[in-house]
Amino acid sequence: MSIDANGDVTLQGVSLRSLPKVSLHDHLDGALRPSTILELADSIGLEVPESTPAALGKWFAKQSDSGSLVEYLKTFDLTTAVMQTKEGLARVAREFVQDLAADGVVYGEVRWAPEQHQAGGLTLEQAVEAVQQGIEEGEDAADRDGRSIRVGQLITAMRHTDRAREIAELAVDFRGRGAVGFDIAGPEDGFPPSNHRAAFDYLAENFFPVTVHAGEAAGLASIRSALLDGRALRLGHGVRIAEDLQVVTQEGDEVQVQFGDLARWVRDREIPLELSPSSNLQTGAIAAWGDTSRRSSTTSTISRRSSSTRLRPPSFRSRSGRSSSS
Numbered sequence: 001m002s003i004d005a006n007g008d009v010t011l012q013g014v015s016l017r018s019l020p021k022v023s024l025h026d027h028l029d030g031a032l033r034p035s036t037i038l039e040l041a042d043s044i045g046l047e048v049p050e051s052t053p054a055a056l057g058k059w060f061a062k063q064s065d066s067g068s069l070v071e072y073l074k075t076f077d078l079t080t081a082v083m084q085t086k087e088g089l090a091r092v093a094r095e096f097v098q099d100l101a102a103d104g105v106v107y108g109e110v111r112w113a114p115e116q117h118q119a120g121g122l123t124l125e126q127a128v129e130a131v132q133q134g135i136e137e138g139e140d141a142a143d144r145d146g147r148s149i150r151v152g153q154l155i156t157a158m159r160h161t162d163r164a165r166e167i168a169e170l171a172v173d174f175r176g177r178g179a180v181g182f183d184i185a186g187p188e189d190g191f192p193p194s195n196h197r198a199a200f201d202y203l204a205e206n207f208f209p210v211t212v213h214a215g216e217a218a219g220l221a222s223i224r225s226a227l228l229d230g231r232a233l234r235l236g237h238g239v240r241i242a243e244d245l246q247v248v249t250q251e252g253d254e255v256q257v258q259f260g261d262l263a264r265w266v267r268d269r270e271i272p273l274e275l276s277p278s279s280n281l282q283t284g285a286i287a288a289w290g291d292t293s294r295r296s297s298t299t300s301t302i303s304r305r306s307s308s309t310r311l312r313p314p315s316f317r318s319r320s321g322r323s324s325s326s
């Protein structure tokens with residue numbers, strides 16, 4: 001493996017950046033260019049902890065390595081502050097799509113919470129429209145650069161507020177106009193998906209796809225609630241499903257594990273896990289690469305090698321509002 005001056009990783013002679021990729025778990029308010037934050041902050045007179053893009057980038061890295069999801073989420077206070085206008089939202093969305101395309105992503109889904117972008121007086125609808133405008137501008141810019149990318153919105157409700165039903169209706173309203181799914185985000189511990197059962201019922205009645213953050217800061221109970229209360233078709237992270245697995249034997253690369261009922265359900269229903277190892281490290285969901293210390297022993301039956309588990313194509317439908325969609 002080698003890394004060139006532009007940060008591209010080459011494996012066995014193949015550039016990873018050049019490979020076509022799918023991005024299913026990115027937060028729009030976690031994907032800003034530091035230079036854009038500085039410019040937008042300057043335009044609204046907002047104080048920023050650092051004054052150069054490089055220093056601000058390092059500040060984000062330091063904050064993100066705090067080891068706590070709650071601390072990690074505080075970095076979003078700054079990014080959301082510069083995303084309270086149509087112009088700010090559209091610019092961030094446009095640049096996000098362009099950056100994805102430059103990384104070789106051909107299909108993406110980006111999640112964000114419209115309810116957190118109303119401090120400047122925008123309605124929920126105006127906020128979604130602004131992001132959609134930016135996404136489409138980004139797609140067009142990528143097309144002009146010879147890259148093809150399509151991106152859909154995952155309309156997200158905050159799990160510690162009580163607006164999920166309203167946000168669910170917003171998401172369904174924008175089906176075919178940019179919205180491809182629904183999510184809940186924010187602090188997991190103490191805010192289970194069951195708190196938003198009415199929203200999930202509404203989404204299910206409208207056959208609207210759902211992914212749910214679960215199994216990162218909170219354990220198996222949050223995954224159980226995501227599946228039962230949320231009818232989640234994917235799990236945001238879901239990494240702590242490992243707590244429902246137990247290694248029985250290990251000989252070299254051959255590993256046999258016991259699956260608990262929940263883990264078996266996730267595997268057999270082929271529910272994709274939107275795994276984000278670097279995020280798990282930053283928020284403390286895992287202590288280190290390869291850490292298995294949180295694994296418990298509440299399992300029952302022997303299964304095949306975990307490495308042979310198969311996943312169905314995981315994305316939700318791409319947007320259908322434009323004739324050029326693929």
Ligand SMILES: [Zn+2]
Binds near residue numbers: 185213236
């Ligand atoms: Zn997330």
